Amino acid sequence: MNPNYADAYYNRGGVKSAIDDKQSAIEDYQKAADLYKQQGKTSDEQNAIYYVKKLSEQ
Numbered sequence: 001m002n003p004n005y006a007d008a009y010y011n012r013g014g015v016k017s018a019i020d021d022k023q024s025a026i027e028d029y030q031k032a033a034d035l036y037k038q039q040g041k042t043s044d045e046q047n048a049i050y051y052v053k054k055l056s057e058q
Helices: 004-018 022-039 042-057
Strands: none
Touching: 004 022, 004 042, 022 042
């Protein structure tokens, strides 16, 4: 697995959030969180989960 894929999903989530495409942003952040979890990157996983929760509350 290419570790850059998680970063790509995370970054794309940020872009989608900025253009108010919240549902797609949530999906990308969740995918990033899943990939970070598989890679053992707990801090990055928690950051992605934070944005999933934040966007879900809006």
